[in-house]
Amino acid sequence: VQLQASGGGLVQAGGSLRLSCSASGFTLDYYAIGWFRQAPGKEREGVSCISVSGASTYYLDSVKGRFRISRDDRENTAYLQMNSLKPEDTAVYYCAAISKDVYYSGTYHCSRDGEYNYWGQGTQVTVSS
Numbered sequence: 146v147q148l149q150a151s152g153g154g155l156v157q158a159g160g161s162l163r164l165s166c167s168a169s170g171f172t173l174d175y176y177a178i179g180w181f182r183q184a185p186g187k188e189r190e191g192v193s194c195i196s197v198s199g200a201s202t203y204y205l206d207s208v209k210g211r212f213r214i215s216r217d218d219r220e221n222t223a224y225l226q227m228n229s230l231k232p233e234d235t236a237v238y239y240c241a242a243i244s245k246d247v248y249y250s251g252t253y254h255c256s257r258d259g260e261y262n263y264w265g266q267g268t269q270v271t272v273s274s
Contacts, residue, residue: 153268166240
């Protein structure tokens, strides 16, 4: 049972990358998916999450309008399309799966990272200026 994050790399500012999160040994159909990132010397933060049904999404304010999360349950894979990348997006990106949706005051959110059931190994994203 594992998640595999891939698609990271080195890109110039303004460029794009698409991260993939593939599950093996279990089906993502019953899980919400989160993308988190951790830059050197900083705490891990939730970047974007998508609900079990795919109907609800969450984005960190700093990535709104630039990143787009999606899921393809037929492929057992989730994606994070990252456009207009900035140097401050440089980090190791992780995907995670959790068997519930979280809403605060009716708004969908990522769960606390300690609650996720499965984590991928991380993929490095480096954005040069």
